[in-house]
Amino acid sequence: AQSGEVAADPQQYDQAYLSPVTIGNSELMLDFDTGSADLWAFSNETPASQSQGHERYDSATGTELDGYSWSITYGDQSGAGGNVYTDKVVVGGVTATRQAVEAATSVSASFSQNIDSDGLLGLAFSSINTVQPRQQTTFFDTVRPTLAKALFTCDLRQGDAGSYTFGYIDSSKYQGTVTYVPVDDSQGFWQFTAGGYSVGGDNATSGSVGTAIADTGTSLLYLPAAVTKAYYEQAGGRYDNQQGGYTLPCNGGAPDFSVAIGGKTFTVPGSYIAYAPLTTGSSTCFGGIQPDTGIGFSIFGDVFLKAVYAIFDVSQGSPRLGFAAQ
Numbered sequence: 001a002q003s004g005e006v007a008a009d010p011q012q013y014d015q016a017y018l019s020p021v022t023i024g025n026s027e028l029m030l031d032f033d034t035g036s037a038d039l040w041a042f043s044n045e046t047p048a049s050q051s052q053g054h055e056r057y058d059s060a061t062g063t064e065l066d067g068y069s070w071s072i073t074y075g076d077q078s079g080a081g082g083n084v085y086t087d088k089v090v091v092g093g094v095t096a097t098r099q100a101v102e103a104a105t106s107v108s109a110s111f112s113q114n115i116d117s118d119g120l121l122g123l124a125f126s127s128i129n130t131v132q133p134r135q136q137t138t139f140f141d142t143v144r145p146t147l148a149k150a151l152f153t154c155d156l157r158q159g160d161a162g163s164y165t166f167g168y169i170d171s172s173k174y175q176g177t178v179t180y181v182p183v184d185d186s187q188g189f190w191q192f193t194a195g196g197y198s199v200g201g202d203n204a205t206s207g208s209v210g211t212a213i214a215d216t217g218t219s220l221l222y223l224p225a226a227v228t229k230a231y232y233e234q235a236g237g238r239y240d241n242q243q244g245g246y247t248l249p250c251n252g253g254a255p256d257f258s259v260a261i262g263g264k265t266f267t268v269p270g271s272y273i274a275y276a277p278l279t280t281g282s283s284t285c286f287g288g289i290q291p292d293t294g295i296g297f298s299i300f301g302d303v304f305l306k307a308v309y310a311i312f313d314v315s316q317g318s319p320r321l322g323f324a325a326q
C-alpha cells in the first residue's frame with residue numbers, strides 16, 4: 001500500500017501554499033485545493049504571453065484524450081481551461097500511473113501573475129471535475145484504492161512550511177484528540193456544520209456559524225455577516241468599501257476567534273486575522289475574516305486551516321472531516 005508526505009510552502013502572507021509534484025518528467029509547484037477537483041498545469045500549450053516565469057507541464061510525455069477539454073472558474077472569479085492527457089503523477093512518493101492531467105491553453109491574469117504557482121491539484125470530490133465529455137478523477141480518488149488508509153491530511157502553518165500526507169495520519173502533528181464530523185459531499189465540497197463561536201474568549205457571543213466548507217484553495221475565513229460584524233466590533237475594525245472588506249489595526253491587539261466543531265472548540269489566533277498590511281508599511285491590515293455574503297455557506301480557508309490539523313477521510317464509507325488543535 002502507498003503512503004507519502006509532501007511539503008506545503010507558504011507564499012507571501014500565506015496567500016496560498018504550494019507543493020512539489022512530478023508530472024511525467026516535469027517538476028511543478030501546485031496549489032493543493034480541497035475546494036476544486038481539477039488537476040491542471042501551465043503547459044507547452046499555454047501561450048508564452050500568459051506563462052512567463054512558470055514551470056510548464058510538457059504534454060509530450062502524456063497520452064492525449066482526444067476531443068476532451070476542461071474549463072474552470074473559481075470562487076474568486078479566476079479561471080483556466082485547455083486539453084486533457086493521462087500521465088504519471090507523483091506526490092510525496094505516492095504514484096498515480098494514469099492520472100488525468102489538464103494542460104492549460106488559457107489562464108486568467110491572476111494565475112499568470114502568481115509566478116510561484118504552476119497550477120492546481122484539486123482535492124474536492126471528483127463529482128465537480130470539469131473535464132468533458134467524460135469527467136475524470138482527482139489525484140486522491142485515482143490513488144485511493146492503493147493507499148494504506150483512504151484519507152489525506154493537511155497541516156498548514158502560519159508563515160512556515162507545513163505538509164500534506166496521503167494514506168496516513170501523523171499523530172506528532174497535533175495535540176490532544178481528533179474530533180470527527182460528518183461531511184455532506186452532495187455539492188462536491190468537504191462540507192460540514194460549524195457551531196457556536198466566541199470572540200476573544202468571551203463566551204457571551206451567541207449564535208452559530210452553520211454550513212461551511214474546508215477549502216485549502218481559499219486564503220481567508222469567510223463567515224456569516226453577523227458573526228463577522230460581531231468580531232470586528234470587538235477588534236476595532238471597520239468595513240472599508242474601497243478595500244471591499246473589513247480592515248483592522250495591524251498592531252497585534254486583534255482578538256482570537258473560536259468556533260465549536262463537533263462539540264470541540266478550535267481557536268484562530270488574532271495574529272492570523274490581522275492578515276496583511278493594506279500596503280507595505282501600513283499600520284492598517286486587511287482582515288483574515290470576511291463576510292460570506294452571497295456565497296451560500298461559510299468557507300474555512302487557510303486562515304482557519306493553519307490553526308488546526310485537518311484529516312480528509314473517506315475510509316469509513318461516508319466521508320468525514322477530522323480536526324485537532326495544532
Ligand SMILES: O=C(NNC1=NCCC1)c1ccc(Br)cc1
Nearest residue numbers: 033035074075076215217218295
Ligand atoms: O474556488 C474555490 N476554492 N479554490 C480556489 N479559489 C481560488 C483558486 C483556487 C472555492 C470553492 C468553493 C467556494 Br463556496 C468558493 C471558492
